Amino acid sequence: MDLMxxxxxxxxxxxxxxxxxxxxxxxxxxxxxxxCSLSSVxxxxxxxxxxxxxxxxxxxxxxxxxxxxxxxxxxxxxHTVEAEIGSRTVQYGRVAELLQEKISDLQQLEETAMYxxxxxxxxxxxxHCAYTQAKTQGLLRKPAAFPxxxxxxxxxxxxxxxxxxxASLLSxxxxxxxxxxxxxxxxxxxxxDDQLLCIKLGxxxxxxxxxxxxSNEAGLTFADGTCVSRQHLEIMFDREFVTMVFNFVCWxxxxxxxxxxxxxxxxAVLVSAERDGLYDHKALQPLxxxxxxxxxxxxxxxxxxxxxxxxxxxxxxxxxxLVGRNHLEHLRWFRTNWMHLRLSxxxxxxxxxxxxxxxxx
Numbered sequence: 001m002d003l004m005x006x007x008x009x010x011x012x013x014x015x016x017x018x019x020x021x022x023x024x025x026x027x028x029x030x031x032x033x034x035x036c037s038l039s040s041v042x043x044x045x046x047x048x049x050x051x052x053x054x055x056x057x058x059x060x061x062x063x064x065x066x067x068x069x070x071x072x073x074x075x076x077x078x079h080t081v082e083a084e085i086g087s088r089t090v091q092y093g094r095v096a097e098l099l100q101e102k103i104s105d106l107q108q109l110e111e112t113a114m115y116x117x118x119x120x121x122x123x124x125x126x127x128h129c130a131y132t133q134a135k136t137q138g139l140l141r142k143p144a145a146f147p148x149x150x151x152x153x154x155x156x157x158x159x160x161x162x163x164x165x166x167a168s169l170l171s172x173x174x175x176x177x178x179x180x181x182x183x184x185x186x187x188x189x190x191x192x193d194d195q196l197l198c199i200k201l202g203x204x205x206x207x208x209x210x211x212x213x214x215s216n217e218a219g220l221t222f223a224d225g226t227c228v229s230r231q232h233l234e235i236m237f238d239r240e241f242v243t244m245v246f247n248f249v250c251w252x253x254x255x256x257x258x259x260x261x262x263x264x265x266x267x268a269v270l271v272s273a274e275r276d277g278l279y280d281h282k283a284l285q286p287l288x289x290x291x292x293x294x295x296x297x298x299x300x301x302x303x304x305x306x307x308x309x310x311x312x313x314x315x316x317x318x319x320x321x322l323v324g325r326n327h328l329e330h331l332r333w334f335r336t337n338w339m340h341l342r343l344s345x346x347x348x349x350x351x352x353x354x355x356x357x358x359x360x361x
Contacts, residue, residue, distance in 0.1 A: 125263025130223035
């Protein structure tokens with residue numbers, strides 16, 4: 001480093017026995033070093049701060065000592081800085097290690113929470129779904145009986161008779177879906193109105209997910225083995241709706257999913273935050289994301305060679321919700337003709353259909 005700029009000016013002054021002085025001006029960095037060390041420098045020669053600020057008068061003999069002093073101070077300062085940097089590097093390294101440990105702990109907590117979610121939903125599904133592989137193994141199928149339907153009846157009467165039989169077959173699944181929903185982690189923390197709405201709007205969709213395993217393009221099979229043919233379903237509903245139902249059934253069956261994945265998918269169907277009429281969409285959103293992530297992980301584990309399965313399941317949710325909405329639209333006709341129906345109290349409550357005993361009260 002060039003510590004000074006020498007001039008040709010010479011002053012005559014008697015200082016420590018020398019009358020030859022050189023005037024120099026230091027660059028800014030050097031002046032800062034000198035300023036910081038000024039109190040120590042005066043032990044070598046009596047420079048004053050005023051002299052430092054306007055340019056230094058330096059005895060040539062003492063100047064060498066002064067430079068040696070500055071070099072020593074600079075080296076010592078650098079060693080101090082290096083030691084401080086080293087110390088802080090160790091500190092920062094330890095902080096980084098602690099931070100990494102915290103991240104690792106959080107990841108373990110998340111993995112544990114996700115495992116608990118998967119386990120809880122799977123257990124709920126196995127306990128409260130009548131359509132699991134273990135419960136339907138060796139099931140004997142039989143066609144549904146509609147004794148009240150014959151060729152002489154009007155279409156309206158046939159519709160009432162067929163649908164009333166269908167409702168009686170469907171009713172046992174309502175309490176099962178309710179119990180399943182209650183065991184989905186955090187579901188009961190939702191607003192009570194939202195819990196009820198999720199069950200009312202999602203019940204038919206969840207039941208269809210469950211029943212798909214036993215069903216095929218010829219008809220829907222219930223947990224007791226009773227099979228309602230496509231022809232009878234078209235009496236109750238319409239051909240377009242029935243086609244949508246069987247399209248989903250066939251597609252879902254082709255995936256050959258395990259009970260665990262079916263349970264997780266049923267939970268994802270139930271806790272959809274896109275339902276109309278929800279009181280608190282934002283409260284339901286984290287639960288939906290948690291269930292979908294649990295579904296993603298389980299599908300990735302069981303279908304490693306089929307990366308398309310999870311995106312396809314998620315994409316199919318919209319179509320399944322459409323099936324559910326169309327089903328609710330069809331129920332308007334039955335609400336209008338409620339006086340001809342005999343329904344279980346729970347079924348009537350879930351689908352908001354008046355009952356005779358309620359009307360008499």
